[in-house]
Amino acid sequence: MNSDPRRASEPVNDDDPVARFFAQQRDSVESQPATDLDWQRILRSARTTTRRRSHVTIIASAAVAIVALFAIWSWQQPTKQTGVDTTVPAATGQPRLGSGPATAPNSxxxxxxxAVPKSFTTWSVSYAAQNTLYALGAQTCSSDGTCPVLLRSGxxxxxxxxxxxxxxxxxxSATGQTVPSIQPSGAATQVRFAxxxxxxxxxxxxxxxxxGGxxxxxxxxxGDIVLDVEIWQGQIMVLSASGCTQGVCSGPVYVSKISAQSNNDTDMVATTSPSSAISAGRIVVQNNQTYVELTSSGxxxxxSAMRLVGGNLVPLTGPSSCASTPIQALTPATNISALVLYGLCDERVSGADATYTVVRSTDDGQTWTTxxxxxxxxxNLGQVWLAAADEKHVVAATGGQPAGSASTATGSGNVLVSGDGGGSFAPAAVATPATGVxxxxxxxxxxxxxxxxxxxQILVSDDYGQTWGVIDPTR
Incomplete structure (x- = not known):
């Protein structure tokens, strides 16, 4: 008879054969100290048995360990000191995942x-579906002073x-005239709807x-921080990074994809280690192609912008007119079936202005023409934006003056329009502040x-950027 007092009342003592079997199995289990390898095995087991009803108890037990692990683990890879490492890590399992801010709720x-707060300031806009827009911005809150609020228009x-x-x-870091692109882990400043x-x-x-929010x-x-999310016809891609502090990230940088039906399924598909710290990162998705653009700090x-090929991020190489400078401000034409990419290179600064070479690709970015x-x-402000409706209609804009810089810009010429695919540009009929868009x-x-x-205010044009009107959610 088992002398364990905790089992004195178990049915095994009443000669129940089923209970006796499980009691004997428990007696055969030896206690062992838990190690990191054991935790990893638990994690791997939980992931591979979630669809088996008979393992619900195992999953529930492993969940406690997983939550604790996510709170202290950050998925790191060695950072290369020179060049850009475009090799995917050898490990093929699920990456260790950053859980976001420890104080933020899981749901x-x-x-x-x-009603829309009168204090609302637009931070981000997403066109979700026909007639449906979302806008994320700031409102005045009694508890925190400022807090994000999501608006919807049908x-x-x-x-x-x-x-x-x-x-x-x-x-x-989300308020003020100069806002860093890389925010703290607990920030919510951008919105994208699929x-x-x-x-x-x-x-x-x-x-x-x-x-719907x-x-x-x-x-x-x-990683630690989400840099960007982009969506194209159900393809949802995430750009994130590790080693982030005070508006810069040392890397690595990760590209992941997520399912639109999932609440917690993020699959890493590629990683890169930039040669220097970055202050911004963008991901571009169109026609089943994915591109990554990183901005170095200081x-x-x-x-150069990179294209995802298999599990590698391959740098884009511009024509000779780029003078060996990287292709940046990458944008696809959105209103045509074929993939046409536009980009800028060879920035030349003169006084308060900057001049750019415009390039285009019609083969997924493999080759470029001037x-x-x-x-x-x-x-010459902090960020250059390029957008294209088709192969002819392109709009360029600048804004977001960097901290500590001086500019004599008056707001005139912050938005320029091209009707010949970037061969020439003219000022758009729109009023913007000196800091641009x-x-x-x-x-x-x-x-x-x-x-x-x-x-x-949200500026909107329905004539390819020639003239602009204003949408004001607070009115």
Missing amino acids: TATQQPF TDGQTWSAVHTFEGTDVS TATTGYVFGGGLWVTHD ASFTQMQHP SAASP VSTSALTLP NWLASPGSRIFYAFTRTNS
């Missing part, structure tokens, strides 16, 4: 729509309602909604959107 309570911007307030997020109801809010952390669930992701030269070498001149994009058709991040 938020469902909220009911409410009338193509004519009427709006607020659908979700993000309490407790990190807004320490459908009218499924979308993502990010800016350091990553959250997903499947009910009423509720959100925090997602795991490789005076270091930025690497469109113009001196047709595009913009005020903070974002520019075309969802297709004749439409372009932009905003300045200084007020609630």
Whole structure:
């Protein structure tokens, strides 16, 4: 008879053969100290048995260990000191995932729509579906001073309602005239929607909604910080990084894909280690092609934009007119079936202005042709944006003056329009502040959107960028 007092009342003592069998199995288990390898085995076992009903108890037990591990693990790879490492790590299993801010909830309570706050300032805009727009921005909150709020319009911007307030997020770097692209892990400053109801809010952390913004669930992701999310016809790609602090990341940088139906399924597909710290990162997705663009911090030269080929990130090589400078400001034409890419290179700064060479590719970025070498001149502000509706209609803009820099820009010439595919540019009929625009994009058709991040207004053009009107969610 077993002398363990905890089992004195078990059915085994009543000569139950089934209970006796399980009791004997428990007696045969030897206690062992847990090691990192044991935890990894538990994690791997939990992932491979989630679809088996008979293993529900094992999964529940492993979940406690997984939560603890995610709180202390960050998925790191050695950083190369020179060049760009485009090799995918040898490990083929799931990457260790950053869990985002420790203080942020895993999910938020469902909220009911409410009136748009009069204090709303636009930070990010997403065209979700026909007639459906989302805007993420700031509102005045009694608890934190400022907190992010998500707005929704089902009338193509004519009427709006607020659908979700993000309490407790990190807004320490999200306000002010100069806002770093790389935010703290607890920040929520950007929005991207895949459908009218499924979308993502990010800016350091990553959250997903499947009910039009009423509720959100925090997602795991490789690295510390989410740099960008981009969506094309259900293809959802995430750019994230490790080694991030005070608006810069030393890397590695990770490219992942996620399922639109998932709350927590992030699969890493590629990684790269930049030769110097980065201050921004963008991901571009179109026609099943993915591109990554990194901006180096300080005076270091930025690497060329890269194309995802299999599991590798391959740098794009421009024509001789680029003078061996990297291709940046990469953008696809959105209103045509074929993939046509535009980019800028060979920046030449003169006083308060900068002139760029415009290049184009029609073979997924494998080769590039020169469109113009001196047709595009913009005020020399912090960020250059390029957007194309088709192979003829291109809009260029600049804005977001870097901290500590001086500019004599007046707002004139911050947005330029081309009707010949970048061969020539002319000023658009739009008024912008001296700091220019903070974002520019075309969802297709004749439409372009932009905003300045200084007020609630969203700039919109329905004539290929020639003239612009204003959408104001607060009115």
